[in-house]
Amino acid sequence: MQVTFVIHAVTSGGAERVMSILANAWAAKGWSITLLTFDDGSAPPFYPINPQVKHIPLGVLGSSSNLLAATRHNIKRIRTLRSAIRASQPDIIVSFLDTTNVLTLLATQQLGIPVIVNEQIHPAMWSIGRIWEWLRQWSYPNASQVVAVTERALSYFSPQVQARGCVIPNPALAVESSEQPLTPYLAKPxxxxxxxxxxxxxxxxxxxxxxxxxxxxxxxxxxxxxxxxxxxxxxxxxxxxxxxxxxxxxxxxxxxxxxxxxxxxxxxxxxxxxxxxxxxxxxxxxxxxxxxxxxxxxxxxxxxxxxxxxxxxxxxxxxxxxxxxxxxxxxxxxxxxxxxxxxxxxFSLEKIIEMWENLLAKVIQKRTNQYVTKVSLSQG
CATH class of the missing domain: 3.40.50.2000 (Glycogen Phosphorylase B;)
Structure with missing residues (x-):
């Protein structure tokens, strides 16, 4: 299995943590994993990344002073991202977080590669701006699957998006008990x-x-x-x-x-x-x-x-x-x-990984069925 992840950067947020967990788990299984980030790679990932994961910083992260500059910048991002995705030759793409999801869907138009987008927050409570919101509502119906972390979060979207949506919560990792005395960090209680x-x-x-x-x-x-x-x-x-x-x-x-x-x-x-x-x-x-x-x-x-x-x-x-x-x-x-x-x-890691892997298998099987149907019709 060849999976390409897309995220703005591997900083200290929750989405980045979940993405790193999935990437590391699948790399450990021998899958071919590519991680595309918008930063320039000057800062190391906050969360450890399996050495088997091919991390490619695209160097397109940054802010713009006005709408025209932002439009030019995002066109550059889309072109750069599209080129990197094609080079990674994935079976499937998994993108994390609202605006990155939009850019990924725009970058993959007509490529024929299934794209799963993941929302990590309740969209109704987090404004991404009027233009980005319009682009999200327009582009998400083109995703192979929209993953939300709760039913309430998924319910924000249109019926068309919900029809290709599912809920996968984040994993709760078990914590190993330390055998050594911990450095006293906190005054008690x-x-x-x-x-x-x-x-x-x-x-x-x-x-x-x-x-x-x-x-x-x-x-x-x-x-x-x-x-x-x-x-x-x-x-x-x-x-x-x-x-x-x-x-x-x-x-x-x-x-x-x-x-x-x-x-x-x-x-x-x-x-x-x-x-x-x-x-x-x-x-x-x-x-x-x-x-x-x-x-x-x-x-x-x-x-x-x-x-x-x-x-x-x-x-x-x-x-x-x-x-x-x-x-x-x-x-x-x-x-x-x-x-x-x-x-x-x-919310064990095993259960959440299984949910993700079942989803990937379902999306890829659907794509295969569509391809077979298309070939059959063209030969008929």
Whole structure:
């Protein structure tokens, strides 16, 4: 099997993580895997890539100052991508993330190669701009398959797109227990959160909720892993809420599981998600978790009251209430934490890989049947 992946770059996001997992797994099986990225390759991939994967940076990533420049830039991207795809001679193409999916579908017109596009977030909650949205609605019906991470995410699209859509959640990887004593990263007891420092992740809501509890629970700290455009704004809010010695922004770390293992409670305050990998990672590490019941993902992952707690989205009081409930009750924390790692069974890598491989086989078989039918008609 020859599979070509397309993604903007292998940075620290969830889509990049899923893509690297699939590419590595299939390369380990002896498949011929090509990875096309839009960056120039100057920065190494954030996630490890199997040496057997042929990674080709195309050097077409960048921003444009106006619409005309953007149009020229994207035409160049399409041409460069089309040439690279043809050179990779794939049986099938798998593309990740909205605008990259559009460019991939435009680049593969008339090539006769099946294309699967993957959406990693709830499209209704994430604007890609009016022109890109029009192009997405126009191009997605040309995809062989549109993969969403939840039913709610897939329901955003037109009936025509949904007819060629399916749901494949992201894998929740089991976490190996360390036999060696871990470096003490966190002061105990500790809350922890993880994600990009942007509006989507709702860290402003988390800080406001924690501020309501700071006097009743003076021994607790909050650690936030991740980087983003709102860091300065969030640090300023931390000072305004008088949390400077209680909330720690540590940026992006390469060993998040070591931090998660040492925390007591994981909190996700997102305004919207797709299928949040950070939440799965926290549960795999055996943490009691609290999450906003945002669209989409948390309610598919957390079994409320069994392995975590769900609270209404953007409700600071409810978030603070759930946090205090677990901060005040060690027994309840431990009960939820004991069931949390079961997420790695429900969304195991083996199950998710099987779903993807079944999809690839289905798409390729459909293409083969269409080719045979076309040949039969031409000979008839």
């Amino acid at each position: 500790s809350l922890i959160a993880m994600g990009r420092l942007d509006g989507q992740k709702g860290f402003d809501l988390l800080l406001a909720a924690f501020a309501q509890l700071k006097d009743r629970h003076p021994e607790w700290t909050l650690t936030i892993l991740g980087e983003g455009a709102l860091r300065a704004e969030l640090e300023s809010l931390r000072e305004q809420l008088e949390l400077s010695d209680r909330v720690h922004f540590l940026g992006v770390v390469n060993n998040p599981n070591d931090f998660l293992k040492q925390a007591d409670i994981f909190v996700m305050s997102s305004r919207f998600e797709g299928f949040p990998n950070a939440l799965c990672e926290a549960m795999a590490c055996g943490l009691a978790v609290i999450s906003a019941d945002c669209p989409s993902g948390p309610s598919e992952i957390i079994r409320h009251g069994v392995d975590g707690l769900l609270v209404p989205t953007e409700n600071v009081s409810a978030l603070a209430g759930a946090m205090e409930r677990l901060m005040s009750d060690t027994e309840e924390r431990n009960r939820l934490a004991s069931h949390a790692p079961e997420v790695t069974e429900r």
